[in-house]
Amino acid sequence: METVLWQVLAGTRGGPNRARILRAIDERPRNANRLSEDLDMAYNTIRHHLEVLEENGVVTSGGSDYGTVYLPSDRVRNHWNTVERIISQIDD
Numbered sequence: 001m002e003t004v005l006w007q008v009l010a011g012t013r014g015g016p017n018r019a020r021i022l023r024a025i026d027e028r029p030r031n032a033n034r035l036s037e038d039l040d041m042a043y044n045t046i047r048h049h050l051e052v053l054e055e056n057g058v059v060t061s062g063g064s065d066y067g068t069v070y071l072p073s074d075r076v077r078n079h080w081n082t083v084e085r086i087i088s089q090i091d092d
Contacts, residue, residue, distance in 0.1 A: 001079050004056050009086045017041065018049045018058075019087045022072060025059065026080075029071035 009015045009022070020039055024030070032050060036043040050070055053059040058076050062069045076083060 001057075001075050002082050005058065005076070005079060005082050005086055008052060008056050008058060009083070010090055014049060014052070016090050017045065018053055019083075019090055021046065021049050022053065022058065022076075022083065023087065025070050026072050029062075029069045031067050031069050033066075035070075 009019045020041075021035060024035060024039060030038070032043060032046045035041070035050075036046045039046070050059065050061075054061060054070075057073055059070045060073045062071075072080075
């Protein structure tokens with residue numbers, strides 16, 4: 001899981017945005033529309049990043065429709081120290 005986290009959060013141009021999304025849903029699970037508003041990012045951008053995170057097992061969702069709520073996966077919660085380390089390095 002550590003390799004996956006490094007790849008999706010720091011290995012690509014979109015990593016910093018995915019890190020912001022992951023941190024936001026860790027604070028409070030929410031849907032793509034709420035994330036778009038709270039993070040001041042385009043809805044389609046949020047949807048793209050959520051798809052990448054979900055495909056890689058970083059987030060899970062509570063459905064498949066418009067109001068789907070996202071939260072960090074259990075695997076990611078077990079590696080949250082790695083997430084924090086990656087985010088701190090991205091922020092530097």
